[in-house]
Amino acid sequence: MERVTISEVSPRDGIQAIPGPMVPTETKIALIRALYDAGVRRMEAGSFVSPRAVPQMADAAEVLAFARSLPGLEPTMLVPNRKGFEAAMAAGAPAIGLFMSVTDSHNKANVNRTTAESFAELAAIVRDTPAHVAIRFNVSCAFHCPFEGVVPEAHTLDWIERVAALDPRIEIGIADTTGNAAPDQVKRVFSHVIRSWTGRVAFHGHDTYGMGVANAAAAFEAGCRVFDGAAGGIGGCPFAPGASGNTATEDLVWMFRRMGVETGLEWQKLLLAADMAAGIPGAVPGGRLRGVPAARRAA
Numbered sequence: 001m002e003r004v005t006i007s008e009v010s011p012r013d014g015i016q017a018i019p020g021p022m023v024p025t026e027t028k029i030a031l032i033r034a035l036y037d038a039g040v041r042r043m044e045a046g047s048f049v050s051p052r053a054v055p056q057m058a059d060a061a062e063v064l065a066f067a068r069s070l071p072g073l074e075p076t077m078l079v080p081n082r083k084g085f086e087a088a089m090a091a092g093a094p095a096i097g098l099f100m101s102v103t104d105s106h107n108k109a110n111v112n113r114t115t116a117e118s119f120a121e122l123a124a125i126v127r128d129t130p131a132h133v134a135i136r137f138n139v140s141c142a143f144h145c146p147f148e149g150v151v152p153e154a155h156t157l158d159w160i161e162r163v164a165a166l167d168p169r170i171e172i173g174i175a176d177t178t179g180n181a182a183p184d185q186v187k188r189v190f191s192h193v194i195r196s197w198t199g200r201v202a203f204h205g206h207d208t209y210g211m212g213v214a215n216a217a218a219a220f221e222a223g224c225r226v227f228d229g230a231a232g233g234i235g236g237c238p239f240a241p242g243a244s245g246n247t248a249t250e251d252l253v254w255m256f257r258r259m260g261v262e263t264g265l266e267w268q269k270l271l272l273a274a275d276m277a278a279g280i281p282g283a284v285p286g287g288r289l290r291g292v293p294a295a296r297r298a299a
């Protein structure tokens with residue numbers, strides 16, 4: 001049987017986008033617990049970014065401490081720069097998620113750096129990451145940029161090649177930040193990367209235009225076997241105007257279930273976690289499957 005790995009990102013990509021008062025640490029911990037109970041074993045638990053830029057992630061070290069206490073769970077912490085890397089190492093993160101965009105305009109809006117500046121800083125972090133720490137390198141706006149429109153495939157592939165050359169142990173996350181990728185574009189980019197590189201690749205999709213599941217199917221057909229999703233479809237990058245939540249984990253899991261592909265997640269328990277994520281005050285839920293009565297009754 002085919003298998004895929006789901007990397008759950010609602011505690012990070014989901015909660016980072018919630019405006020207004022801080023989501024209590026206990027709520028984040030309860031969500032992580034519910035996701036773990038549903039079988040999630042990879043998860044972005046939070047990010048070490050400026051609390052002025054993203055106030056919701058200010059308690060990342062505390063949230064990580066809880067995530068680390070769950071046997072078998074690999075929590076990844078998102079890291080934009082050297083300071084975030086040092087915080088992640090000090091907090092004992094077993095995995096880091098570096099990120100940069102392939103377009104200067106989004107990278108400037110997101111992390112106040114040009115792409116060249118971010119790449120130089122992140123490349124040095126890759127070199128300094130101890131062997132026992134896993135590295136995901138997220139390439140944002142790989143298909144479409146909120147400021148520059150559709151991104152030429154050659155431009156994205158050029159950046160991915162540069163990332164791949166850094167270290168063979170990297171997992172490259174190819175991200176549709178705005179949810180405006182098209183399935184044929186996703187399939188071509190993944191096919192090219194998988195043909196030319198033997199390392200792991202992941203698809204990080206958003207569902208703004210309702211194409212998150214179709215894009216994930218296209219990435220799967222091209223050979224991708226790691227998928228990011230957010231329970232309840234919550235979230236989005238606060239610095240990508242118009243972008244909404246990640247493709248809902250429950251929508252991805254339902255698709256794979258119908259395709260006979262094992263995810264390791266328990267459906268009814270996943271729905272409980274998805275309802276919990278969608279119910280966080282201020283969160284904007286997405287996804288379809290939570291609202292399909294027959295699917296809700298399925299074992």
Ligand code: HMG
Nearest residue numbers: 048049050053080083084099110111112140141175177237
């Ligand atoms: P900057 O202003 O250029 O940073 O921001 P700086 O180095 O000049 O430092 C300014 C202040 O920030 C200083 O504090 C630093 O100490 C502090 P002050 O002296 O003014 O009090 N600082 C930090 N504090 C905590 N953690 C850090 C850190 N670095 C500096 N790591 C910076 C640059 C990157 C910090 C800022 O722009 C930032 O934090 N941006 C947040 C970006 C973010 O979190 N975006 C959302 C996540 S990315 C995403 O959602 C996309 C993804 O899902 C994939 C996809 O969908 O495409 C991953």
Ligand code: MG
Nearest residue numbers: 013177236237
């Ligand atoms: Mg994202």
